[in-house]
Amino acid sequence: MTGRLFRVTLMAAVAVVAGCDAVQPADSGSLVVEAFMSPGSRPSTIRLRTTSPLEASASSAYGSVARDASVTLRINDEDLSYEETGAGLYDPPVEYDRILETGDTFRLQVLWEGISATASGVIPAPIRLDSILVSVPESPVEAVLIDSLRRDTLGVDATTGYIFPIEATIWWGSEGEADSWIQTRLSPRTEFTSVVVDFFLLPEGVFREEDAVEPGVPSGVWTGLYAVPVEDSGAVLPTHDLSVSLVRAGEAYAAFARNRSDGEGREPPSNVQGALGIAVGLSVDSLTVRVDATNVGRKAVVFER
């Protein structure tokens, strides 16, 4: 009885002293802008979404789009009014046939339900993957697959298994542009799920382009590392496709790409004033190559232009 009385008293004190602080904020709804303008093509589709309440289902979040927005794109000194062509999708008029070129500047303005969002950017030079080289060890290596240290409980044992750590080196044509940033991505498309402790892997990179270029060599180079788990120490390398992606963009995109995959849904930095999202100029090249047991034990060029 005394204990209950004390608990009640304590809870009352908590409510009086600090109860008013427990009010959690609510969302009033925001606009999300997604626009990627690339050289050598017409101004791209602009996608406008809205935020959804935390408790909303995934499907309803996909359906949260911004309709009836006014979208204007100024390319250098020319204004271009976009038209709504689908749910949250906005495109240039069909008859507009101008092709974006390196160095073009653009400024995007979106008006939607009282929200005014603006963003600007520059069209970078095109980028092209020249070569991909993979290096596969002779046999799989032992690896920690689940680390009990990084889980929420120590009640779960760590497990070990075997992986093929595969290096992939890519080259692309580059003059080492000072203001350019490069994003690289190795995406193995395999049937298995990778649960490997991955802090030593390097499937992605975001860096200044000038840091990837040797003096006097007109190309950039980057080496990444991904893993393919296998059953045991005698397993052969499963045949799998490796998708390699390369993006050239400015600093705003680099900040966006660097913080996009932290695993906890932390929102990436936005260059859109008045809204969320990203609206930048960039150039992309990507390739999918096949890696199989014939590549084991040597440095194999699996693609060369």
Added chain:
Amino acid sequence: MSTHVNAWVWVALILVVCISRPASGQTIRLDGAEISVANALGRVSAQAGVDVVFSHDLVQDRSTRCRYDGGDVRAALGCVLQGWPLSFEQVAPRQFVLTSVERATFHELSGWVVDIDGGEGLLGSHVYLPELKVGTVTEADGAFRLAGLGPGRHRVRLSYIGYETVDTLVQVPAHPIRIELSPLHIGTRTVVVVGELGDRAEVAAIPGVVALPVSELLEIPTSLDDQDLFQALEWLPGIERTGETAGGLVVRGSGPDQNLYLLEGAPVYHPSHAFSLISTFQTETLQDVRFYRGSFPAELGGMLSSALEAELKDGRRTRPSATIAANALSARFLVETPINGSSSFMLSARRSYFDKLIGRTHPVEEDGRRDTLRTGYYFYDWSAKVSFRPASHSRLSLSYYRGRDDLDLRLPFDISLDFSSWLRPADLFFEVGHRWGNEVFSARYHYVPSDRLLLTFTAYESDYRGTESTFIRPTSSSVVASDYEVSLRDLGMKVDANFLPSDAVSVKTGVSVVDHRFGSSLEARLSRSAGLVEGVDDGSDVDALEVVAFVQTLWKPAARLRLQPGIRLTSFEGGGGLSVDPRLSVSYAIKPWIIAKMAAGTQVQHLHRLRDRYSFLYDLVSSRWVPVDDRVGPSRSAQAGFGIEARLARSLKIQADAYYRTSDDVLVPRDELQAKEGLEGPGIGVSALLGEYVRATTRSYGFEVTTEWQLDSWQAMLSYTGGVSESKSTEVGEFNFRPGRYDVPRSARAVLSWSGAHWSYTASAVVRSGYPETVPTSVYILGSPIDEPQFFLHRPLTNNGRLPAYARLDLFAGYRFGWLGADWSLKLHLYNVTNRDNILGRRYTLSEGSVRVVERGGLPLLPLLELEMKL
């Protein structure tokens, strides 16, 4: 409306009447006949029913022809004293003291009453002059002052609960005196009056200062270590910890990197052990502690928020003593002893023993393979001080402190709760070797060349060093190895002069020169695979010279008024130019039992504490301090405080403080949510680290109310803090203030103790607002040129939410007994006795568009035992 106005007018009138109305009794009549002043004063006293205290020396051979008929005591006394160089002062509602207006006969007696053993000031001691029937009660640090005393020898009686009551003679005028009392159980009647010019009185003029005697700090309940000063301080208003029981001190909402910690005049830059679970300051080893929560006097500076000054005990001067104790975390001893009549010695050590219980190394064998796993962690402290008094006018003390933490692990990744599953040879493992600690050496020489001048020379070296070694083998073809080291060494010299040109004025001035040396290095090798090897080899060594000069004056223009203006000049090599920081504090005794205090000033901080917020390889437990330079300027703050301190009764004291502080160019994380999550960060270069921070303006304001009550065996302290701590940085688009990281709008604490001959009990409770958190308010989808669209959580503002309120109740029981000729204490501390599940942190994660909240709870109910033996 008019009703309210009238009500306020009446309240104001009543207050004015109550406050200003002089004591009065029945009608006072003096018929104009010539009588002695002494006789006339006696008639006024008798007719008005008030005490008029005076020295017969003052009125001897003086007469009056006063004619008065009325009820105003002040008017009657003025009439009696008319024509004579005499005045009077009301020191209590019905008590007046006669004073001389002649400069030569107007004196104040001031000083401190302290414990003879430890030197701690005794709060609430009674200082009474029986012949004059006047007296006072000492303040928090044992300081007292009595104004309006005539010249000559005065008998002074001093009494304090648990101590011998003593009488002594003091010659007035006198410089501030130090009176040492003996506890009753010692059985001696030793009274030592030591003439000293001190600066304790200056502390009393500043609001927000905690100057509790060490004996009282030891009585404040602490959670995990009975001797932890930080854990004792966090029960005081306006002070929090960054964590539940661990972490640095958060003072009035400011971060731990804005606090100045001084031990024997030397800075301590990393004052914690056991991953900030406990502090390096052991209360038991300290003789004096002053903690400035707000404005500092001009002699202190270098940090924006608060300052902690602590002096080690210099050893008993009566007889040797020894203390040995062990608690859940550590074992310790303390020895104090006189060496001879003029010197003494203190030695203290503490060490954790967890590693002794579980072992530091574990040889393991399986299938003929051998390995040695390591699970070593310990910390230790050494404190030592030697004091010499070669002559009555000089004193030399040499102090040494060394504290270290040592973490040495070699473990497989599989650290489950089943020991047998991982105590075996491991191919895949990690090694962690972290060592960090402080070493302080300080030499101080006090010299009194004349009755009105005290010189103090201080030389010190303070060295902080941290090393972090990591070796990780997550696969048989990859290795991650790194060695990180950070250091800060201060070599300083200070000369302070305390000059008393008159009884009403003291001037303190000083110059200090400090050579700061900052070092850092990182050597790392990341072998991700056979052909993908990266390396980092970086380092820096920076020297910076800091020169400081200050002057501060304690001026008492009237008996009730103290002014303490000061100015501090700082020149820091590398950036910031010359900083000029004015300080002012004022205290005014509205009544002898009510003192109003005000302080204002500016501060500058030339050191910034930065850490790599990306890499989990290094910069984990160390404190990395970097000096200002052309890339980053100093942080500056201005603060003001106002306080009222009232002793409503002998056993009841109330203190209220209000404060406001604003700081500019404070470095705060660019992204508060950034967690260490990768092998590589931007590195240890200051430029790279600065990219992770932005300059911000912060402000905090609030009020604190503390009630202390003490009666016989009972003692209680109740405090409430209401405050706001905010921050904004235009560099990240914050144009309005938002809650700071350690914003706690409301906080209440209560401590109730009872102490008997053998048993003592304490119940302590804290209830406070939760810390701010950044809460997602919505979810959205965003694509990229090379990825499928992803879900993201939208957090519109930093610290837009708040964790649930924190509440905890602790109970303490202690039993003292004698055994084998020693005094023993057995202490049981029950932490979080209600086993409340406090929420200390939340993580919001996304899985397929659904939000998952992971909460981090606080400590459950913990029983903690301590056994102590005193010889």
